[in-house]
Amino acid sequence: MCGIVGYIGFRDAYPVLIKGLHRLEYRGYDSAGCALVSRTSELNVYKAKGKVSDLERATQGKDITGSLGIAHTRWATHGAPSEVNAHPHISKSGNITLVHNGIIENYATLRVQLEKRGFVFKSQTDTEVLVQLIEFQKELRHCDLAEAVRRSLHLVIGAYAIAVIDKENPTQLVAARKASPLAIGIGEDYKEFFLASDASPIAEYTNQIVYLNDDEVAVVERGKNLHVMNLYGEDKEAEVKEVDVDLSMLDKGGFPHFMLKEIFDQPNVLRDCMRGRIINNVYSSESGQAHEPTLDVVLSAVKDHRRELLRARRIVIVSCGTSWHAGLIGKQLIEHFCQIPTEVAYASEFRYADPVVEQDDVVIAISQSGETADTLAAIQLAKEKGAFVYGIVNAVGSSIARNTDTGTYIHVGPEIGVASTKAFTGQVTVLTLFALALGMYKGTVDQQEYQDVLEELTNIPNKIQEVLKQNDKIQELSKKYTNSSNFLYLGRGFNYPVALEGALKLKEISYIHAEGYPAAEMKHGPIALIDKDMPVVFLTNHHRRYQKVISNLQEVISRHGQILAIIHEGDDQVKQMVETYIEVPQTLSCLAPLISVIPLQLLSYHIAVARGLNVDQPRNLAKSVTVE
Ligand code: M6R
Numbered sequence: 001m002c003g004i005v006g007y008i009g010f011r012d013a014y015p016v017l018i019k020g021l022h023r024l025e026y027r028g029y030d031s032a033g034c035a036l037v038s039r040t041s042e043l044n045v046y047k048a049k050g051k052v053s054d055l056e057r058a059t060q061g062k063d064i065t066g067s068l069g070i071a072h073t074r075w076a077t078h079g080a081p082s083e084v085n086a087h088p089h090i091s092k093s094g095n096i097t098l099v100h101n102g103i104i105e106n107y108a109t110l111r112v113q114l115e116k117r118g119f120v121f122k123s124q125t126d127t128e129v130l131v132q133l134i135e136f137q138k139e140l141r142h143c144d145l146a147e148a149v150r151r152s153l154h155l156v157i158g159a160y161a162i163a164v165i166d167k168e169n170p171t172q173l174v175a176a177r178k179a180s181p182l183a184i185g186i187g188e189d190y191k192e193f194f195l196a197s198d199a200s201p202i203a204e205y206t207n208q209i210v211y212l213n214d215d216e217v218a219v220v221e222r223g224k225n226l227h228v229m230n231l232y233g234e235d236k237e238a239e240v241k242e243v244d245v246d247l248s249m250l251d252k253g254g255f256p257h258f259m260l261k262e263i264f265d266q267p268n269v270l271r272d273c274m275r276g277r278i279i280n281n282v283y284s285s286e287s288g289q290a291h292e293p294t295l296d297v298v299l300s301a302v303k304d305h306r307r308e309l310l311r312a313r314r315i316v317i318v319s320c321g322t323s324w325h326a327g328l329i330g331k332q333l334i335e336h337f338c339q340i341p342t343e344v345a346y347a348s349e350f351r352y353a354d355p356v357v358e359q360d361d362v363v364i365a366i367s368q369s370g371e372t373a374d375t376l377a378a379i380q381l382a383k384e385k386g387a388f389v390y391g392i393v394n395a396v397g398s399s400i401a402r403n404t405d406t407g408t409y410i411h412v413g414p415e416i417g418v419a420s421t422k423a424f425t426g427q428v429t430v431l432t433l434f435a436l437a438l439g440m441y442k443g444t445v446d447q448q449e450y451q452d453v454l455e456e457l458t459n460i461p462n463k464i465q466e467v468l469k470q471n472d473k474i475q476e477l478s479k480k481y482t483n484s485s486n487f488l489y490l491g492r493g494f495n496y497p498v499a500l501e502g503a504l505k506l507k508e509i510s511y512i513h514a515e516g517y518p519a520a521e522m523k524h525g526p527i528a529l530i531d532k533d534m535p536v537v538f539l540t541n542h543h544r545r546y547q548k549v550i551s552n553l554q555e556v557i558s559r560h561g562q563i564l565a566i567i568h569e570g571d572d573q574v575k576q577m578v579e580t581y582i583e584v585p586q587t588l589s590c591l592a593p594l595i596s597v598i599p600l601q602l603l604s605y606h607i608a609v610a611r612g613l614n615v616d617q618p619r620n621l622a623k624s625v626t627v628e
Contacts, residue, residue, distance in 0.1 A: 002087075002101040002626075003027040004182075005201050006070045006163040008173045008222050009192020013069035014059075016194065020201030021052040021073045023250060026258075026416050026616070026623035027101075027197060028075025031086035034059075035097040035165065036066040043167040045097060047086040051617075068170050068222075070163040070195075072099035075622040078107070079124030089128040091135035092119055095167045096145070098134070100127040101197055102159035102180040103627050110155065130156065134164060146219045146229075149174050153217070153231055159373065159627065161212075163195050173220045177212040180626050181371050181399055184210045184218055186226060186240065193220040197624075198371075198395065200414060203245035210238045211397055243397055249413040257615045259417030259509070263601045264468055266422050267461035269412035270594075273426045277433055278454055295454035301390065301406040302437040308388040308405075309438055312362040315342040316387075318350050318378040319366035320625065322420035322504065326427035327366050328497035329593050333431055336590065337439035347378040348628065357385035364390045365407075366431075368415055368423035369624040370398020377628065379403050392430050394423050408434065417616045418623050419509050421601050424501060425464075425594050432457060432591070456587055460594050463585040467598040470582060474599055477564070477580065478606035484535050487514035489600070490522065490556070491539035492549055498593045502537055502600030509618045510608040519552035530559040537600065541568040541584055542592035553577065564603075566596050 003024025007013040017034050032055040033047035044063050048054040052073055072087035079085035088097040104110070107126035110133060115121070119132045133155065138148035145166040153160075159179035166172070175182055175195055185194035185202035186209070194202040199209055210226065212218055216236055219227040228238040255261035280293045302309060315334055317327035324346060331342040345355070347365070351374060357363070363382040367375050370393040379389050379400065391407030393400050394415065401407060410426030436453060439445035481487075487506055491499035500516035507514050517526055519538070530536065536556050540549050550573065556563060557577060565581040567574045575581060582599045608615050 002075050003073045003197045004070065004099045004101050004161060004163055004195070005072075006099075006173055006175065006195030007192070008068045008220055009187055010067055011192065012065065013067050014064040016205075017069050017071035018052065018056060020194075020196055021055070021071050023200040024197055025052055025073050026418060028073050028622045029617050030074055030076050030081030031083065032071070032073045033086045033088055034069055034071035035088040036064060036069040037165060037167055037170040038063050038066040041167065041170060043094065043097060045088055045090060047083045049081055049083050049086065068165060068173065070097065070099045070165055070173070077103055077627055078126045085123045085125050087127060089123065089125065089131045091131045093135060096131055096135050096138070096164060098127065098131040098162055098164045100130060101161045101626060102178070104130055104156055104160065105158040106156065126158070130160070130162065131164070145169060145172060146174050146217060147233070149176055150217050150229070150231055150233060153178070161197060171222045174217065175212065175220070176217040178214045179373065179376065182212045183397075184212065184220065184226060186210065190225055191223060193226065195220070199243050199245050199397070200250055203243070203250070204247055207242050207244050208240050209243045209397070210240055211402065241397055246413055250416070257417065257605070257609075259419050259421060259605055259615050262415055262417050262422045263598070263605065265413065266425050266598070267465045267468070269422050270425055270429055270461045270464070272413070273411050273429050274433070274457065278458060295451055295458075297433050297437040297440070297454065299408055299433055299437045301408050302434060302441070305388070305390075305406050306438070306441045309362055309390070310442055311360045312340055312388075313360050314358075315340050315362045315364060316350075316355070316357065316382070317342065317344045317364045317366060318347040318375060318382070320347050320372050320374055322424050322501060323366040323368060323375075323427060325497045325501040325504070326424055326431060327364070328500070329428050329494060330364065330366070330431035330435070332494055333435035333590060334438070337435040337445050338442050339444045345378070347372065348374040351377040351381055355381070357382055357387050359386040361387045362390060363387045364392060365400055365404055366392045366427055367400045368394045368420055368427075370395040370400040371624045371626050372400070373626050373628045376400055376403060392427055392434070394426065416623070418618055418621050419505055419604070419615070424597060428593050429457070429460075453588060453590065456591055460587070460591060463587060463595055464598055466585050467595060470599070471602055474582065474602040475606045477582070478603055479610060481535055481607050482610045484512060486529070486534060487512055488526070488529065488534060488536045488561075489514060489516040489539075490519040490536060490552065491516070491596075492519045492552070493544065494590055494592050495539040495541070495596055498539055498596050498600065499537070501597055502604070505601055505604035506607065508621060509604055509615050510611055510613060511619070512607070519549060522552065523555065527555065527559065530556055530561040532560045532562060534561050536561040536563050537603070538563055538565045539596050540565050540571065540574050541596055542587060542589045544589050550574070566599055
């Protein structure tokens with residue numbers, strides 16, 4: 001996790017670094033720091049425990065001049081959040097300073113070796129080892145910074161994205177990556193360069209971006225070209241990509257929190273997600289004659305790779321957290337429309353489970369950030385075992401997008417709030433399109449159902465908008481739960497993963513213990529938890545076996561559970577059974593998650609706000625989990 005930023009060029013580095021850190025604060029926010037080589041060639045390092053704003057306060061009145069600098073916002077792995085553990089870390093001589101995102105796994109061994117050579121450590125971090133090691137290599141080999149970095153990285157086991165500067169050579173910035181993301185923005189005429197963990201801090205200065213690959217070192221010289229090499233010093237071509245980030249998506253747009261903005265973004269971003277992918281066909285491909293318009297899915301990755309996909313005797317979905325919940329919905333969609341057995345694995349378990357993966361298996365990796373370390377490792381393993389890997393990713397150009405064989409972007413724009421909202425609905429939308437497209441090629445989709453689902457999918461953004469109109473009502477209703485300490489979320493079929501997602505949203509931002517459960521499993525144990533003080537969110541909407549769900553609801557009512565039912569419009573039966581309910585528009589059963597998750601997102605948001613918590617930056621969490 002952690003976010004790193006760097007700048008070298010002609011303007012003052014400090015404002016670029018600070019603004020960049022604010023943009024990356026979603027990656028970690030327990031301490032922050034920056035290092036600047038000043039106009040008088042001093043190396044000034046400032047650190048603060050807490051947020052980037054605390055760092056800004058710490059630098060007030062200090063020398064923040066200089067057009068070379070690096071900065072960091074931290075999510076602690078080794079060593080508690082504190083000023084001393086905050087980055088940048090400085091070498092023994094005080095010349096070299098470094099910021100790091102990742103984990104140096106063999107840091108303890110390296111530290112002992114360096115201590116024997118007289119290096120003294122101030123922090124408990126793994127990162128400080130790396131900066132000392134670089135200095136040691138530089139002294140030992142009488143080489144420049146880039147070579148010292150390269151040599152040091154040969155000795156390191158682990159994951160890193162680093163930016164390093166040397167006071168003795170203030171015209172140079174060295175960066176490297178392995179398994180942690182690093183983007184380099186190239187300013188006009190190569191007069192300036194921007195470094196960051198993702199493109200968001202760079203986007204307002206340039207759209208010319210190079211994403212470093214694993215085991216690459218970049219040397220950026222003021223006013224010169226960008227030089228990329230591998231760990232053996234061999235030149236590598238820097239592939240420059242044009243990356244356009246919608247800057248308006250990077251601010252709150254008048255909402256008090258990113259999470260609320262992103263919940264409200266959903267109608268529009270889902271339209272973007274479907275744009276060009278659901279088309280109106282008015283001409284028959286056979287006769288060329290016009291006919292009644294029909295809808296069709298166009299997913300180029302499915303079309304271009306249908307041979308590999310149709311060969312699949314099994315699909316395995318790998319992902320984490322919310323993306324894993326989307327995967328559970330994907331399984332039901334793929335099995336229904338494509339008749340292909342599908343498994344869903346936690347990427348963190350899959351990677352170490354010695355899974356049976358065969359050559360004809362297809363692995364689908366789902367990730368909002370495209371940088372989740374466990375998912376990346378699962379992809380690597382699947383590829384080694386010969387599987388064809390399909391990515392469903394939001395962050396354009398991210399590591400997962402680049403490491404999969406093909407894939408589909410969900411195109412919902414940057415998601416900043418730590419609690420994933422619009423990415424979930426984007427993932428479910430793309431999974432629906434994927435299942436329909438593949439099912440069509442396979443001949444397992446009923447034509448009428450294909451048309452019905454596509455038509456209803458195009459109505460979903462308007463229906464979400466209808467749910468969002470109930471925001472005030474949900475806020476009012478949430479007051480009842482401010483002091484609750486436990487919650488149950490129950491659903492069946494397509495709504496079971498939504499129950500899991502609702503519980504996760506509540507846990508992560510309001511710190512209330514919550515569990516999602518398949519409603520019919522209650523009677524096998526958890527029903528013992530039900531009493532008048534236990535809030536139970538019951539998803540009764542749109543189930544194919546509606547009466548079965550009603551029986552489960554009845555079981556909870558009989559035990560006096562405090563029910564909040566999510567019901568579909570006009571469901572008078574449930575209205576007569578429960579006091580508290582939220583009505584959502586009717587839709588098809590397989591699309592229900594796209595609608596039923598919205599009130600759950602709003603509910604957890606309002607409960608967390610009422611509890612006075614930091615919704616966008618909940619404790620202990622980070623948006624992008626780039627460590628395992
Ligand atoms: O970026 P990814 O989709 O790979 O992230 C996976 C999880 O870390 C993520 O969904 C996490 O669970 C969210 N905080 C949930 O809101």
